[in-house]
Amino acid sequence: MIQRNGGELAQTQRSADLLLTSLKSSSRIKRHLKNRQVPIADIRWLKDCVKEKELLPLDKYSIPVDDVSSRSTHDTSSTDSQGGSGDDKQSHANKGNDINKQSHTSKDSSNENKRDSDNYYLPKSSDILTKEFANAEPDVLSYEDTDSSNDESNSNDDGDSDDIDPNYNNTRYECLRPTPLRSKHNGKLVAYLRLLEKARELETNDKSALAYRHAISAIKAYPRKIQSEDEAGKIKGIGSKIKELTRIYLETGKVPEAEALLSDEEFRTLDLFNKCFGVGPATGKAWWDMGYRTLQQVLDHGTLSNTVRLGIQLLPDFIIPMKRSDVEELIDIVETQAASVNDQLLVTPVGGYRRGKQQSGDLDIVISSKQEIDMSDILLSMIDRLKSQGYIKHVLWKSRIGPSTKQDRLHKQRAADTDDNEDQVISKSFRRSGFDELPKAFTCFMQPSTGISRQVDLIIASFEEYPTAVLGWTGSRQFERSIRDYAKKEKNIKLSSHQMITRSMPERRISVTNEKDIFDALDIPFISPQNRNC
DNA sequence: AGGCAATACTG
């Protein structure tokens, strides 16, 4: 039945990516289990799929076996950029599902063909796709309170509650001071401001959103509990509007303007849409305006590019946070595969993981080399290898610029097809051949131990580019913005993830061999990755 | 009043 309908029957449990069974008790299932990495579902799923002629979500059929819930215990919504709205409360999708008998099957894990089989890698199921906010319970404001019984310790004496803490570096450049993962003393206020930031972003009020971001970073870095509106008003990044919000917060313990968003249907819907790869504020708003209220509706009725369709279909998995051990499992895979491509490769995990986040939404990896070697083709080699080993299931996005060689080929090809406007083509290829950016790919991995799809971004950097690439990809986003801003405004230096150059006319490249060199060249104190959570 | 990081791909 599987093969007749375009599926493949795996030879072994290990190579399957879905197990179907009709066994009833989870203990019996466990005795037969050799592969805990993949979802287990009732065999009726298969029959129903055939009946409906489509791949149905697994959730109503999936059978929970794992008792060591792969979810983490407390989930305090992620720190940066990611939604401050602590949406889902532990979706324990699986309720009474126990059926009988067994049989296992399904897709082979290696091979990747572009036909329908792609679909078999897709949905894990979940209620996210059908989630609708019309009459839903409001979200609960989730925030990171590191300190319940605050004050004490420092706050030493003088706490003239209207003056800012003297230990605080009150600057407009976030990169000049340490910013921890979470606010130690003002977590709830930060959570409210995040909501407002998000709302501005979804309205495409970029500049306003940025202003909230500055304020949020400032407060996260602020070393004690803010006790008065005047104290808040003295912090750079907080102006009249946010000072007022702070006043309200201090008086009532709430920020109504933000609180309202927790139960606002449009906001919550746009926020959800926006979580899909390839879907930004404009697309989300367009969907809303067309009357779509769930992602499933969009899937069913919208006309979508392949990338966006994938983005939606992968969301149920991508939305599940990775614990550090999950991330490490993927790092191991990349390291192993890199070593077999070239033993000089150096694999460095960056992104939120490097900044110490306990939960990550994706994994960013810089692939460089221990010595100067030719890095052209490394990206493609890695992708090929990871695909053939069955780890990469999709490439969501891939840059095509790569160190010279094949790039030239591309451009020559192009120039050949369009002799129309020679000059344009030439100047274009000229700019590009200078390797403006790092070759990179955003991919979807299948995490072996859980069977969950994970977003993994691979970035290739040459030996020389390594330091700036690591700095640039470690983030946070706000840290990068501020350090580049500082470099430009204060030092007249142009900083990007692939180089650091003086802007004064004879542009000269500043050579650096590690991150510390970059801070030194800018003459600013080194900030450890754990303190770049602006 | 001007500026807010910096770049690349897609359609």
Place this chain on the structure above:
DNA sequence: CAGTAT
């Protein structure tokens, strides 16, 4: 060029 991604 507008939109999206990092």
Place this chain on the structure above:
DNA sequence: GCCT
């Protein structure tokens, strides 16, 4: 929305 905030700083210069």
